[in-house]
Amino acid sequence: MLNQATIEIIKSTVPVLEVHGTAITKRFYEMLFTSHPELLNIFNHANQRQGKQSGALANAVYAAAANIDQLENILPVVKQIAHKHRALGIKPEHYPIVGENLLKAIKDVLGDAATDDIINAWADAYGVIADAFIGVEADMYAQTAAQPGGWDGFRKFVVTRKDQESSAISSFYLKPADGQAIAAFLPGQYITVRATVKGRTNTHLRHYSLSDAPNSDYYRITVKREAGNDAQPAGVVSNYLHDQVHEGDVLEISAPAGDFTLDPAVPSQAPVVLISGGVGLTPTISMLNTLVGKQPERPVTFIHAAIHSGFHALRDHVKDIAEQHPQVTSYVCYESPLAGDTCDHTGYIDLQWLQSVLPEETARTADFYFCGPTPFMKTVLQALKQNGVAADRIHYEFFGPAGSLEA
Template identity: 60%
Template sequence: MLSDNSVQIIKSTVPVLEVHGVTITKRFYELMFTAHPELLHIFNHANQKQGRQQTALANVVYAAALHIDNLAAILPAVKQIAHKHRSLGVKPEHYPIVGKHLLMAIKDVLGDAATDEILGAWEEAYGIIADAFIGVEAEMYNQAEHQPGGWEDFRAFRVDRKVQESAVISSFYLVPEDGGAIADFLPGQYVSVKVEVPGDKYTHIRQYSLSDASGKPYYRISVKREDGFPDRPEGRVSNYLHGQISEGDTLYLSAPAGDFILDQNDARPVVLISGGVGLTPMISMLNTLAERHSDRKVTFIHAARNGHVHAMKQHVDELAQKHSNLSAYYCYQAPTEQDREQKAYHKEGFIDLPWLKSVIEDPNASYYFCGPVPFMQHINQSLKEWGIPEKDLHFEFFGPAASLAPAASAR
């Protein structure tokens, strides 16, 4: 238990963290990677360069300070991060390293304002929070390894098939090289893929949603090739997978992880809403519903720029034709002439609330959505405007967690 004095000290730092949190976490990563460059084998370099990891950590530290007298309030966030840590291979011995450099960063950024009393309180608090993570992750490591078909850390998989799904998305069908069984997973979960790109000093690890139902003799991931833009570098791993990984090659996978999962015990209608490559966990959920829950009403809504980049459309259309309980709708931002001729979509432009109301028959449903952050912000705001309860809204970020608050009011 954290002492009452330490609780009050931590709470007094909340306003400071709100202002200086990202500066502190940026300095933290600089210090830690300088002292422990081996940790660059674990962390996503792209998220570091774009500042997404620093912002996500700052939000976690802020939330921990805000709820330091009731850490149960941040337990969902702890479990979400713990899933990611387990899939990356974060171990108990990493936590003292993180704690040491976080305190150093607080001292560096705040200077004399970071008194010995404040640093002592944060050291005490960090120890309690770290123990919570270590305990949760120990259970996850044990479950991942000892479940039927499970394994520890990373396991070699062979690319059995590689299928181009659209101009920018390819699917990889992966089977274990050892010929053994593979663990089941829950629809919506992901695996970490570890690759060594020729010429790069450090290993890269990325999370990719499993894009099929469980129970198959393979895992399938569907990867978007992230092309470079002036404000964003190209995806190092996605381009490597698209350009250099072929059928017969080897990839190293973690056991499935993640807490963005379809509630299969909820008998109410379900609405799946995706944008771009955010459709990958939705396809896993859709396939699961089609195979095992044929009486549950399903509305599948996908937004894409146009048919050129719309993956798995034929598959979804075939499911909708086969299952009367399943309906599919597509929104194209900039349809091609061919899209128009073929009437390949249901709405032009962007998804909006009036259109959602026109295609969702029963709003008393469970909603799952995934896609680019601005897309999810818009969907989240639209559904809340409709009066959908918070408990029925489920979403996942690809990468570090961000805010779904409208940009103008986001902290």
């Protein structure tokens, strides 16, 4: 436990972190990878270059400082991050390395303003925060390995099938190379692929949502090729999967993880609204497939937005489900339809259109799950709030480091 003097010092640094947090975490990663280049085998290099990782860490540090006397307030965030740490293979021995470099970065950025009292207080606070993460992650490691079909670390899976779903999206069906059982998962969870890419020095780890219902003898991931542009580099692993991985090849993956989930074992008659943009449909497809199998009486509205039909994956699959299950209603939105495209809405999803397709009763009683590019999710979240949807009925997933949709 922290003494009151330490708590007061940490809380006094909250305004400083609000201003300098991203600069501190950016410097932290520079120092970390200089002193421990082996950790580049764990971290996503693209997120580093784009500043996503440093921004997410800054938010986490800020939240920890603001709640240092009531860390239970950030337990949901701890658990969310812990899921990713377990999937990546972060272990207790990594935490002292992180702590040492974080304190150095604070001192380096703040200079003389980072007094010995502040550094010592943050050292004590980091120890408490690290212990919270280590404890949560230890439970996750144990539960994951002990469950039927579970395992620790990375396991070899064979690509038994590869389907082209759209011009930029492919599905990969994965079965364990050892022929043994695989762990169950909740719809919405992801697996982590560890790739060794020719011409690249480090291994690369990426999370990919499972895109089919659980309780099968395979996992399926549906991956968009990230071609890259002036603002964003090409995706190393997504291009590797599309160009170099074929049926019969072997991938290493960690067991399913993630807290953006729909649990079909929890009885409910509440309607479900699934909203996705682009490849954000991967977790919502898993939820849809699960709902029609496990809760076939539950009303489901499936809304998907894409640029046009050329980028729309699994459209026929969703259409078939809607035709076979009268409780499922499906809507398609295209930003820029091609000649001959048919859709229910042209342009972007907005409040007015959502209100036109969702009855007032649905908006009041439904559980909403959505995923997609960050600008898309910001728009959806704002529309749901304006439409009176309660906060505890809104669930969403970031691809990559968690950010904020409130800005």
